[in-house]
Amino acid sequence: MSNTQHLSFIFRFYYNTRYQSTMPPSVDSFVTNIQQYGEKVPKKLNTKIEEIARKAVEEMSKEAGNFFHEELDDDIHTEEQVKAIIELFPESLSQRKKNNFLPIQSATMSGCRSGARSSVSFVPLMASEGYRLGVGGEGNRGGLLSAMACLMAYSEDGHNTIQHLASSLFVGEKGPASEEFDRKRVRVLEKLRGMKMLKKVDIEEYDLVNSSLDPTCQHRFEFFTSWDPDALGPRDSQWEVPIHDVF
Numbered sequence: 001m002s003n004t005q006h007l008s009f010i011f012r013f014y015y016n017t018r019y020q021s022t023m024p025p026s027v028d029s030f031v032t033n034i035q036q037y038g039e040k041v042p043k044k045l046n047t048k049i050e051e052i053a054r055k056a057v058e059e060m061s062k063e064a065g066n067f068f069h070e071e072l073d074d075d076i077h078t079e080e081q082v083k084a085i086i087e088l089f090p091e092s093l094s095q096r097k098k099n100n101f102l103p104i105q106s107a108t109m110s111g112c113r114s115g116a117r118s119s120v121s122f123v124p125l126m127a128s129e130g131y132r133l134g135v136g137g138e139g140n141r142g143g144l145l146s147a148m149a150c151l152m153a154y155s156e157d158g159h160n161t162i163q164h165l166a167s168s169l170f171v172g173e174k175g176p177a178s179e180e181f182d183r184k185r186v187r188v189l190e191k192l193r194g195m196k197m198l199k200k201v202d203i204e205e206y207d208l209v210n211s212s213l214d215p216t217c218q219h220r221f222e223f224f225t226s227w228d229p230d231a232l233g234p235r236d237s238q239w240e241v242p243i244h245d246v247f
Contacts, residue, residue: 072122077119086129090133093126103126104127104130108165109164112169120184123188126143128197147159163207166206166220166224167211174216189223208231
């Protein structure tokens with residue numbers, strides 16, 4: 001498929017996904033004409049069209065990355081849509097925001113206030129696709145082990161995405177909203193475990209029990225301690241025993 005044909009396909013898909021509607025007839029007709037006649041124009045002009053198409057694809061890839069960071073929503077979008085966007089724009093999963101977050105990290109931090117948009121449910125999908133595409137570099141499990149700059153105060157290298165999943169807090173009083181915030185992250189952790197993207201050794205390696213000691217992280221704390229009960233005891237560890245950390 002040429003760049004012009006690729007452009008016509010992804011432009012239609014992007015427009016339909018971005019605006020939840022079909023393109024206006026005039027735009028749709030133009031894209032159809034590009035696909036139909038693009039290969040028949042003189043070579044020099046076609047080369048220029050191909051270059052414009054390439055730049056357009058790059059711009060749409062950036063838009064797809066922005067979409068993951070700023071608009072992806074558990075309540076509106078589906079895994080099928082997210083998979084399709086990743087297939088069309090694989091670079092979008094590696095696009096960082098000004099705070100240097102990857103899309104998987106923006107999703108991890110989402111929904112921390114009542115009524116705020118949440119996309120954390122897509123973290124397992126982003127992790128598996130990111131692993132396939134090498135997001136975050138080799139050995140980073142699709143960005144799950146990538147450091148998050150906002151947490152540099154907690155450690156020299158910054159907490160990674162998994163640690164933030166364990167420790168992120170709901171901003172507001174404890175209640176149904178904070179309870180769902182906690183449970184939703186447990187569901188994500190369970191999926192990651194089932195995919196073998198979260199490992200039992202991570203509990204010790206990244207101090208996940210101590211990270212989830214806050215009362216609003218109760219279900220995450222129970223998830224980690226039921227999986228690794230020894231994490232509660234005085235085993236040979238680089239971390240404090242959780243009961244000591246409380247006090």
